[in-house]
Structure formats: C-alpha cells, structure tokens
Amino acid sequence: MTDIHNQISTAKLNELQLKIWTILSEEEKYKDPLYTARQLSRDLGTNARYLSAVLQQRYGKSYSALVNELRVKEAIRLMNTKRGQQLTMEQLAKAVGYSCRQTFYNAFTSVTGGAPAGFKRKVKNEE
Numbered sequence: 001m002t003d004i005h006n007q008i009s010t011a012k013l014n015e016l017q018l019k020i021w022t023i024l025s026e027e028e029k030y031k032d033p034l035y036t037a038r039q040l041s042r043d044l045g046t047n048a049r050y051l052s053a054v055l056q057q058r059y060g061k062s063y064s065a066l067v068n069e070l071r072v073k074e075a076i077r078l079m080n081t082k083r084g085q086q087l088t089m090e091q092l093a094k095a096v097g098y099s100c101r102q103t104f105y106n107a108f109t110s111v112t113g114g115a116p117a118g119f120k121r122k123v124k125n126e127e
Contacts, residue, residue, distance in 0.1 A: 008053060016051075017058045019044050030070040031097040037063035068107040071096040076109065079120045089116060 008016075009036045023043055029035045040063065051063065059066050059116035074096045078084030087095065108116040 016054045030067045033099045072111040
C-alpha cells in the first residue's frame with residue numbers, strides 16, 4: 001500500500017492547510033458542535049484520507065485534537081474578558097462549541113494540563 005503522505009504535493013499540502021485554517025479558524029467552524037471532519041473534507045473538495053494526512057503532516061494532530069485546541073484557546077481568550085468571567089462553565093463550553101460540559105472539561109485539561117474552573121479563578125484573581 002502506498003503511503004498517502006508521499007502522494008500529496010507540497011503545493012497541494014499548502015493549499016489544503018490554508019483552506020483548513022480558513023474554514024476552521026477564520027470562519028469559526030470549530031465552534032459548531034455538528035461540524036465534522038467529513039463535512040470539512042467535503043468543503044475542501046477532498047476525501048477523509050487526504051484530510052487526515054494533511055492534518056497529521058502539517059498540524060501533527062487529528063481533526064478532533066485540532067478542533068479541541070482551537071476551542072480551548074477561544075475559551076481561554078473569553079475567560080480573559082469581562083463577559084467571559086460572567087459566563088458559567090456550561091455557557092462557556094457552549095460558546096466555544098461543546099454540547100457537553102464534561103467534554104469541555106476533558107478537552108481543556110488535555111490541552112492545558114489544568115481544569116477550566118481553576119484557570120478562570122486564577123484569571124479573576126489577577127484582575
């Protein structure tokens with residue numbers, strides 16, 4: 001079986017990486033809890049294998065890991081605002097694309113090494 005990484009040209013990798021970033025980050029599709037890797041593949045005009053290869057090669061992670069990282073970064077950004085400090089953890093989780101508070105907690109802890117409530121308290125205490 002041929003390695004798919006060797007079948008993708010550098011130009012195509014660059015193009016797909018830019019499109020992935022545009023769709024997920026700039027268009028904020030990462031906040032949509034129903035937006036899947038399959039939908040991203042379709043939006044890119046490619047297949048799931050190519051998407052997976054590009055994500056691994058350019059980001060070193062899976063679709064879900066990249067989306068979780070973007071969501072957690074947005075949660076941190078929000079926690080550093082007055083509005084974000086007023087949100088409950090459930091509201092914060094929903095604002096960044098999680099349908100379940102526990103999934104948010106798990107992702108936050110995985111990305112940062114600490115719980116979101118502790119991070120939020122720390123930010124509030126620094127004000």
